[in-house]
Every structure is written in structure tokens, then in C-alpha cells.
Amino acid sequence: MRNLFAFIYRFRAFLVFLLLEALCVFLIVRYNTYQGAAFFNSANRYVGQVLEFQSGITDYFRLTNINQSLASENAALRQELMQYRQAALIDSAAELDTTYVPASDTTAAPPYNLMAGHVINNSVRRLNNYLTIARGTADGVQPGMGVISPEGVVGRVKTVSEHYSTVTSLLHSQMLVSAKIKKDNTFGTIKWQGGDYRTAMLEYIPLHVKPEKGDTIVTSGFNTVFPEGITVGTISSVEQEPDKSFYTIAVKLSVDFAQLSYVYVVENTRKEERDTLELDAGILPDEQ
Known part of the structure; x- marks a missing residue:
């Protein structure tokens, strides 16, 4: 002082x-x-x-919190969009079948729920690639759930802890995705064969079909993992090889796996019912 x-x-x-x-x-x-x-x-x-x-x-x-908030909001919007698509498919079925009576219960649970998750680990240069996301059993994530991004298909949940999950990437030699050519609904299988992480192969497209470069490939909805109509990529090349019954089709993947930041885990609320029914009928899933 x-x-x-x-x-x-x-x-x-x-x-x-x-x-x-x-x-x-x-x-x-x-x-x-x-x-x-x-x-x-x-x-x-x-x-x-x-x-x-x-x-x-x-x-x-505050960017982390802002990004998480935006990702959650986008998940809610995409979930609503999938509900509208599902409703459109039901309406189309009703137009084809005059005996079909749509359900009047508008409070029924939606077939798919989305949960936003932050990617905290990722690989793209191995033969079998995986992701780790900051979502786990505490958030409702279970093995077998599909994973998508705003651009398209990412993979399938493999293992889960309380707060984290590992995801089998689409860039995995054993990962098969049931897909179709959007313009004519011809379905085949997407499989990554290694090498370029932006290119996969569309298999089992018969020769009587006329696929073209630029055609959009989407999920078929023939399984309980991915909703119908999720983008996979676009055809980058079509070859007809001698002595083969199917085209050799390369697909440029819509997702840039080297820049993944946020993804959405897809919960099929009717998966257990369908899996149980198909298992009882002796139908075993061979691809997702």
C-alpha cells in the first residue's frame, strides 16, 4: 500500500x-x-x-458441441425423410393392389431410427478396414446395425462397448452389400476388392440388362441392415468379358472414407421380427 x-x-x-x-x-x-x-x-x-x-x-x-448438435439434427431429418420414402412405397403398393387396405395407426413406431456418431478412428489403406465411433450400448447401439453417412453407405457395426463401437467398413474384403441399379431395380452385390478406396465392384448384373456409365447404385432393401434407396455410388465403367455371364462393373463410391467425421447408426425396429421369421423358414442371410 x-x-x-x-x-x-x-x-x-x-x-x-x-x-x-x-x-x-x-x-x-x-x-x-x-x-x-x-x-x-x-x-x-x-x-x-x-x-x-x-x-x-x-x-x-464450441465447434465440437456445435457439430454434434448439427449431426443429431441431420439424423432426425434423415429419419423423417426415410419415413416419407417408406410411406411412398406403401402408397405405390396400394395403387397396384386394389385389395390392400393401409394401416390407420399413425402412431406406429417408424421402421428405422438414426443415431449420430463421431468417427474417432478410421482406416482406408488395409485389405480389411474398420472405423471406431463414439457411440455404444449406452446409446442403444448393437452389433449388426447398419452405418451410413450423409453421402451414402459406410458399413456395419461389428463390436460394441458401453460408449464405443467398431464398424466393419464397406472397404472390407468380407463386406457385401445388397444393391440395385436405381433406374431399373436390377439388383446385385457391392463388394470392395482392395486398392482404390473410392471404387468397388457391382457383381451379378446379367448381360440382358443395359447398365450405363453414370447410373446410380442404391441399397436394395433386401436385408434388415440398410433401408432401401441409400446411395452407394455411380457406375464408372462397364465391361463385358468373354465367357462370363455377368458384367464387370466398377462403381465410384459416393462416400469419401478418408474424410469421414460423423456417421449415422441405423436401427431397424423390425429387424428381430423379420430375422426370426426368415430363420424359422430356413432362410439364411448371405449378404447385407
Whole structure:
């Protein structure tokens, strides 16, 4: 305290000068319209720049929460979109079958639920690639659930802990996805054969079909993992090899696996019922 008083006493003249200068500026701004307007306009500009800088720093450290919030919102919107697609398919069936009577229960649970998950580990350069996402049993994730992104098919959940899950990537030598050519509903199987992580093969397309470069490939809906109509990619090349009953078709995958950040885990609320029925009938799933 003694040092403070000594400092004030030593610079008393300068401090009085600053006080009088501040008083003069206040009086000029307070009682002169032009000077007051100029001062407040300048002050607002500099204060605005400081606040904008501060807001930028705050938003940067909030990006994780913001991204998670946006991913959850997108999951809800995509789930609603899939419900509309499902309803459209039911309406189409009703138009073809005049004896069909649609269900009147509008409160029935939707066939698919989506959960957003952050990708925390990923590989694309191995023969068998996997992802790890920050979602687990505590969030309702179970082995066998499908995983998609806003761009298309990603893979299938393999193992689950309380807060994390590993996902068998589409870039896996044993991963098969039932797919179809969107324009004519000809179905085949998508399989990645290694090498370029942006290209997979569409197998078992017969020669009487006329696939073309640029055709869109989507999931067929023939399994309980992926909803029908999820984008897989577009045909990049079509070859007809001698002594083969099927085309050799390369597909450019819609998902860039090297840049995955957020994905959606797909829960099929009717999977258990369908799996039980098909198992009882002796039908074993051979691809997803």
C-alpha cells in the first residue's frame, strides 16, 4: 500500500493531467452533437471488432458441441425423410393392389431410427478396414446395425462397448452389400476388392440388362441392415468379358472414407421380427 501511495504521489501531476483530459473529452462529447456522433461511431466500430474477435474464439472452442448438435439434427431429418420414402412405397403398393387396405395407426413406431456418431478412428489403406465411433450400448447401439453417412453407405457395426463401437467398413474384403441399379431395380452385390478406396465392384448384373456409365447404385432393401434407396455410388465403367455371364462393373463410391467425421447408426425396429421369421423358414442371410 505504501508503494502505491508513493507511486501516486510521484506521478501526481501526470495523473491529474490525465484526469482533466478525460473530463475535457467527456464534456466535448457530451455537449457537442458532431463530436459526440463521431466518438460513438468510432467506439461502436472498435467495440464491435473486439466482440467479433471474442465471439470467433468462443465459437472455435464450441465447434465440437456445435457439430454434434448439427449431426443429431441431420439424423432426425434423415429419419423423417426415410419415413416419407417408406410411406411412398406403401402408397405405390396400394395403387397396384386394389385389395390392400393401409394401416390407420399413425402412431406406429417408424421402421428405422438414426443415431449420430463421431468417427474417432478410421482406416482406408488395409485389405480389411474398420472405423471406431463414439457411440455404444449406452446409446442403444448393437452389433449388426447398419452405418451410413450423409453421402451414402459406410458399413456395419461389428463390436460394441458401453460408449464405443467398431464398424466393419464397406472397404472390407468380407463386406457385401445388397444393391440395385436405381433406374431399373436390377439388383446385385457391392463388394470392395482392395486398392482404390473410392471404387468397388457391382457383381451379378446379367448381360440382358443395359447398365450405363453414370447410373446410380442404391441399397436394395433386401436385408434388415440398410433401408432401401441409400446411395452407394455411380457406375464408372462397364465391361463385358468373354465367357462370363455377368458384367464387370466398377462403381465410384459416393462416400469419401478418408474424410469421414460423423456417421449415422441405423436401427431397424423390425429387424428381430423379420430375422426370426426368415430363420424359422430356413432362410439364411448371405449378404447385407
